[in-house]
Amino acid sequence: MTKNVDAFIEELKPWLSYIHIADNMGEHDDHLAFGDGTVDWPRVLELTAKSGFNGPYVIEFPEKFGLAKFAAFQNLLTKIYEKNKQTL
Numbered sequence: 001m002t003k004n005v006d007a008f009i010e011e012l013k014p015w016l017s018y019i020h021i022a023d024n025m026g027e028h029d030d031h032l033a034f035g036d037g038t039v040d041w042p043r044v045l046e047l048t049a050k051s052g053f054n055g056p057y058v059i060e061f062p063e064k065f066g067l068a069k070f071a072a073f074q075n076l077l078t079k080i081y082e083k084n085k086q087t088l
Contacts, residue, residue: 005044013051021073022060033061033069045077049084 009016023037024030030037057077061069 005040006047009044009047009051013048013053016048016051016053016055018056018058019048019053020058020060031060034059034073035069041073042076042080045080046084049080 021034021041022029023032023034023039023041025032026038034041057073059070059073061073
């Protein structure tokens with residue numbers, strides 16, 4: 001998903017029911033914490049918000065990072081949805 005995120009979300013938006021947040025390095029499903037890989041999360045979240053998606057986001061984060069990664073994701077998501085005048 002790292003190279004074609006716009007087309008990917010555009011194509012799948014009618015069927016999105018939830019979004020699983022797990023980062024990676026662009027080649028494998030690495031199950032990395034939010035922000036630890038190469039996924040352009042601000043872009044992904046902006047595109048999903050603009051698509052009208054208002055479903056749940058399921059975030060994968062290893063316990064060793066505590067809640068900091070979750071809080072970073074939540075803050076970014078809130079800013080993007082507020083910017084797009086949608087509610088969570």
